[in-house]
Amino acid sequence: MAAGAPRIFVSHLQGVAVFDPAGDQVGRVRDLVVMLRMGQRPPRLLGLVVELATRRRIFLPMTRVTAIQSGQIITTGVLNVRRFEQRPTERLVFGELLDRRVTLTEPGEEVTVLDLSVHQLPARREWEIDRVFVRKGRKGSAFRRAKGEALTVEWTAVTGFSLEEQGQGAENLLATFEQLRPADLANVLHHLSPKRRAEVAAALDDDRLADVLEELPEDDQIEILGKLKEERAADVLEAMDPDDAADLLGELPTDDQERLLSLMQPGDAADMRRLMSYEDRTAGGLMTTEPIVLRPDASVADALARVRNRDLSPALAAQVYVCRPPDDTPTGKYLGTVHFQRLLREPPPSLVSSILDNDLQPLDPEAELPAIAGFFATYDMVAAPVVDEAGSLLGAVTVDDVLDHMLPEDWRETEFHLDEEVTTDGS
Structure with missing residues (x-):
């Protein structure tokens, strides 16, 4: 829809x-x-x-x-x-919301829920329930058909569904912090007790928990993952960015790694194994295996449609990589890159193969962190392709991955205490 x-x-x-x-x-x-x-x-x-x-x-x-x-x-x-x-x-x-008795806020009359409507939010991938179809009068039974006026009202016009302010448990906490960015919610989890942290993590959906795990210190990641059921832990790892998931897997004992990999989808498990085969601070170890890959006959319009994917980070959406089939990494021959700004300047029917930037040499998977950082600084890049000796695109390194590995190991803990330090200083 x-x-x-x-x-x-x-x-x-x-x-x-x-x-x-x-x-x-x-x-x-x-x-x-x-x-x-x-x-x-x-x-x-x-x-x-x-x-x-x-x-x-x-x-x-x-x-x-x-x-x-x-x-x-x-x-x-x-x-x-x-x-x-x-x-x-x-x-x-x-199972739980239909046939429920709720109350119309005006005039305070009890009604029965007959149906609910859903719609997709404009320009977003989220869906919401927005309206409630209700019937006035007493609830019917197996022997008596309910009678009364039926009407459709806005969700806000009824009470009896929503969480109560005095409610306890993870629901209330998650509702309170629902609008937080993953890094800010990670900050909340970091300061909870281990028991409470596990309860909140168990209540988050897989995608949200994956985003938050990527922002947590390593010890917190391992602790939370270890308290999840193995099947769910595998699901969460699949939802994480491949490079972050591979880093987390690499910190686990070999037996635990193999059990989780065996529970993943074969394609995801193959990506994890490939990333884990490289040294941590090399282009191969830093890269993601899910950049935007297009064939030479793709149009500028196709490229812009892919860039609009709201699940992509800004760095990954900054450019597309053009390769011969297959489209998934490792690809066929890497041909070049097209930057987002160039896409905006070209007619939508133009082919991406006609506007390639192939002047810069791609990164070698064995390139080490100082060389990668120098490459980004010299050419003002936010992402760069990683290509093997055969000319196949293996993935892309983004500037945030480079920063993560150049900052001190405890930078996340330092960030989490920054607000407290500012308040204490009075600045």
């Missing part, structure tokens, strides 16, 4: 078929998973519970839903088939 598309009532999604991009059916929708938020803020739709042909129920994140149309749901293709397990901060729409 594209941004700006009409809202969808959840009752229309029950039992809807889910297809992969090739048109093959993978299952049917059995429920929707939402996260309630404090006060009257509409709940965030996290994903769908999909029942496979084997009757196993799995979780499909909304970030992997590309379209909801004509009674069908299209996904990006790759599904995690581990069994769905509901987490403490999650609510099931069909």
Whole structure:
């Protein structure tokens, strides 16, 4: 469902078929998973519970839903088939929210929830529940049909769903800090007790926890990962940037590494093993294996569409890398780079192969940190390709990865105490 598309009532999604991009059916929708938020803020739709042909129920994140149309749901293709397990901060729409008694704020009358509508936020990939379809009067029973006026109201017009201010547990804390950047939420976790830190980490969804782990000191990362179930730990590692996940895996005992790698998707595990084969402070050890890769016949419009992906860091979105197939790293022959600013100056139908920058030599995977830093400083780069002897693109090193390894090892702890030091000095 594209941004700006009409809202969808959840009752229309029950039992809807889910297809992969090739048109093959993978299952049917059995429920929707939402996260309630404090006060009257509409709940965030996290994903769908999909029942496979084997009757196993799995979780499909909304970030992997590309379209909801004509009674069908299209996904990006790759599904995690581990069994769905509901987490403490999650609510099931069909199982827990429908048929519930809530109260209209005006005039304070109790009503029954018949349906809810969801919509995608403009220019974002997040979904929310925005309206509630309710019926006035007493709730019906198996022997008596409920009667009364039915009406649709805004989410803010009812009470009885949202988290209460005096509520305890991880829900309240997560709702309070939901808008924090990952680095700031990492700061919060760093100062919690180990017990509380584990509770909050268990309640975060995989993508959010992955973002936060990337911002935590190494000891905190290892502690949190060690308290997760192994299957979930593997899911979180898959959601992390490959270079950060490889760094974290590299700090674990060999037996633990192998167990977690065996639980990952084969492609993700292969990326991890490849990154872990390089020395830490080399281009191969610093690079991410997921830069934007395009074929020579891709257009400028194609490149700009890829750059718009909100999940990309600014450094990775700063340029695209043009290679012969295959598109995934390691690629076919690396041809050159096209910088974002150049893309903005060219007509959308132009081919990226016609505007390549191939003057600069790419980084060798064995290049060491001082040489990499010098390369970035000399040419004012924010990202650089890493290419092997055969001319294949292996990945890209970004400036944030270089800074992470050039700063003192305890720089994150120093950053976490910066605000306290400023307050103490009175500055």
